[in-house]
Amino acid sequence: MLAVLRRELRAYFLSPTGYIFMGFFLLLSGFFFTYSNLFQANPSYLGVLGSITFIFLIVVPILTMRLMSEESRQKTDQLLLTSPLSVTGIVLGKYFAAVGVFLITLLITCLYPIILSFFGTIAVWEIIGGYIGFFLLGSAFISIGLFVSSLTDNQVIAAVVTFSALLFIWIMDWVLSGLPTDRVSGIVFACMLVAGVAALVYFSIRNIYVCAAVALVGLGIVAALYFTNEFFFDGLIVRSLEWFSLLKRYDNFSMGILSLSPIVYYISFSSIFVFLTVRMIEKRRWS
Amino acid sequence: MVQVINLTKRYGQHIAVDNVSFTVDKGEILGFLGPNGAGKTTTMNIITGYLSATEGSVKVDGFDILEEPEEVKKRIGYMPEFPPLYMDMTVQEYLNFVSDIKKIDRKTRARNLDRIMDMIKIGDVRKRLIKNLSKGYKQRVGLAQALIGAPQVLILDEPTVGLDPKQIIEIRNLIKELGKEHTIILSSHILPEVSAVCERVLIINKGKIVASDTPENLSRRLGDTGRLSIRVAGPEKQVLKLIGGLAGVKSVESTGAREPGTVDILVEAEKDIDVRRPVFYALSRAEYPILHMKPIDLTLEEIFLQVTTQEREVS
Numbered sequence: 001m002l003a004v005l006r007r008e009l010r011a012y013f014l015s016p017t018g019y020i021f022m023g024f025f026l027l028l029s030g031f032f033f034t035y036s037n038l039f040q041a042n043p044s045y046l047g048v049l050g051s052i053t054f055i056f057l058i059v060v061p062i063l064t065m066r067l068m069s070e071e072s073r074q075k076t077d078q079l080l081l082t083s084p085l086s087v088t089g090i091v092l093g094k095y096f097a098a099v100g101v102f103l104i105t106l107l108i109t110c111l112y113p114i115i116l117s118f119f120g121t122i123a124v125w126e127i128i129g130g131y132i133g134f135f136l137l138g139s140a141f142i143s144i145g146l147f148v149s150s151l152t153d154n155q156v157i158a159a160v161v162t163f164s165a166l167l168f169i170w171i172m173d174w175v176l177s178g179l180p181t182d183r184v185s186g187i188v189f190a191c192m193l194v195a196g197v198a199a200l201v202y203f204s205i206r207n208i209y210v211c212a213a214v215a216l217v218g219l220g221i222v223a224a225l226y227f228t229n230e231f232f233f234d235g236l237i238v239r240s241l242e243w244f245s246l247l248k249r250y251d252n253f254s255m256g257i258l259s260l261s262p263i264v265y266y267i268s269f270s271s272i273f274v275f276l277t278v279r280m281i282e283k284r285r286w287s
Numbered sequence: 288m289v290q291v292i293n294l295t296k297r298y299g300q301h302i303a304v305d306n307v308s309f310t311v312d313k314g315e316i317l318g319f320l321g322p323n324g325a326g327k328t329t330t331m332n333i334i335t336g337y338l339s340a341t342e343g344s345v346k347v348d349g350f351d352i353l354e355e356p357e358e359v360k361k362r363i364g365y366m367p368e369f370p371p372l373y374m375d376m377t378v379q380e381y382l383n384f385v386s387d388i389k390k391i392d393r394k395t396r397a398r399n400l401d402r403i404m405d406m407i408k409i410g411d412v413r414k415r416l417i418k419n420l421s422k423g424y425k426q427r428v429g430l431a432q433a434l435i436g437a438p439q440v441l442i443l444d445e446p447t448v449g450l451d452p453k454q455i456i457e458i459r460n461l462i463k464e465l466g467k468e469h470t471i472i473l474s475s476h477i478l479p480e481v482s483a484v485c486e487r488v489l490i491i492n493k494g495k496i497v498a499s500d501t502p503e504n505l506s507r508r509l510g511d512t513g514r515l516s517i518r519v520a521g522p523e524k525q526v527l528k529l530i531g532g533l534a535g536v537k538s539v540e541s542t543g544a545r546e547p548g549t550v551d552i553l554v555e556a557e558k559d560i561d562v563r564r565p566v567f568y569a570l571s572r573a574e575y576p577i578l579h580m581k582p583i584d585l586t587l588e589e590i591f592l593q594v595t596t597q598e599r600e601v602s
Contacts, residue, residue, distance in 0.1 A: 003387030014375045079371035079432065082335040083388040084360045285339045
């Protein structure tokens with residue numbers, strides 16, 4: 001894992017990718033810092049961190065687009081996958097390399113609060129908390145980019161799809177407010193989920209009986225839930241999709257609150273996408 | 288050393304490798320011969336653990352590729368058809384990276400790398416970026432990569448593709464040299480290459496093994512001295528008639544005149560009969576000088592034709 005990590009880090013700074021990522025990130029964050037802190041003589045740095053989260057939409061695809069896709073295009077994945085490394089080690093090495101570049105960039109932005117501290121006292125612990133949240137949020141976005149990059153061997157497609165996925169997460173809260181919250185729609189949504197899982201089972205093992213069994217069990221669970229706790233279906237769509245709302249959980253950090261649940265959430269979100277990437281690569285061997 | 292048992296690989300409806308079984312003994316050099324798309328690369332990818340088989344199993348040194356992949360991968364050096372090179376690294380950096388992922392001890396690394404670079408003659412390009420190297424050097428770096436960690440088994444997928452004739456000979460000699468210490472499986476679609484290097488040849492076509500033998504036996508079975516190309520200074524009709532009348536000549540045909548006053552003819556002999564001497568005496572008696580005479584090597588297509596029809600006759 002360390003070997004892959006080192007190679008990826010070097011690759012970032014031997015190609016323009018690392019510099020474009022850092023340059024763009026620092027340019028925009030510097031602009032926001034200058035404008036809202038320095039020009040306005042405003043000591044609240046957390047506000048800046050909160051308002052620059054949109055940069056992720058643009059810079060994360062740049063950072064992650066070549067991670068896995070370039071390996072399969074250049075056929076270098078043959079070297080990695082036939083070496084005594086585990087797939088998990090390879091994927092983690094790549095993930096931590098991207099996160100590492102992000103972390104280095106973030107450390108440079110620490111200059112901003114230090115500049116602020118010359119002019120008065122700043123809320124050191126709140127800012128550290130804010131940074132932790134900001135870092136974890138970025139890492140979660142990077143894990144999505146990593147996963148998307150393992151789906152294709154074309155960097156451009158990886159970048160565009162990552163951007164779309166992040167944009168969807170970005171407008172999630174806004175989309176959610178327009179979705180129906182009544183009971184019937186919740187039941188329909190649950191049934192669609194069951195159908196989706198059954199279809200997935202069918203396409204992965206091609207056995208109609210297992211697929212039908214999964215569908216029946218799923219519908220049974222839906223029915224059981226309806227008869228035992230019908231309120232479960234009220235607003236089910238919104239509650240399910242809210243799970244993906246990475247930004248909502250950043251609100252706490254923005255207010256200077258460091259609580260455990262969003263930290264755990266971000267780490268598990270990233271782990272799931274890293275795991276999915278590993279599965280994706282394993283699956284490709286079997287297809 | 289390597290055991291492949293009932294290996295099958297399906298891509299949807301398409302069968303790439305169809306129930307292939309063979310074993311390779313320690314120290315053996317096995318050639319894998321087949322046209323493009325015969326399943327050579329797929330089989331190699333499965334042995335090295337890059338792909339998984341649909342059915343069947345692969346064992347290397349007693350370890351199963353699915354159950355103990357790391358033990359197997361430690362024992363195999365793989366040079367794929369397209370060398371897996373990182374274009375943005377120098378040769379030295381790249382080989383260091385490969386040593387890292389193969390978990391080679393850092394103390395002995397420098398010495399090992401020097402030895403490998405000496406053997407493959409890439410020491411003079413060690414500081415250069417891989418993307419600036421010529422195809423021949425890239426191929427060699429790919430081979431060097433496979434040798435790192437002194438694996439017991441080397442798997443080389445078309446190691447001489449894209450090289451110039453001098454480099455091809457160098458690489459072949461190198462492979463022979465390596466065969467003293469390693470078990471080697473190499474694939475090719477060029478018959479002379481396989482017969483020059485390998486002790487045993489597997490011919491594979493459409494995912495199936497159609498023949499397995501030593502190169503000498505294969506040549507004998509296929510009778511590749513059976514056809515001669517001859518250029519004679521003399522009138523076409525008389526020459527054809529003369530040779531056509533010799534005992535042991537199955538057929539004779541003219542392939543046209545390439546030099547004024549001469550004729551090129553193709554002679555096919557009966558099986559196991561050498562007609563070169565009778566042809567020489569007959570033509571010299573008639574005072575039609577032979578300008579050249581050479582046996583025609585079977586092309587791969589013809590070998591497949593022969594092997595597959597022979598198999599059908601046997602069964």
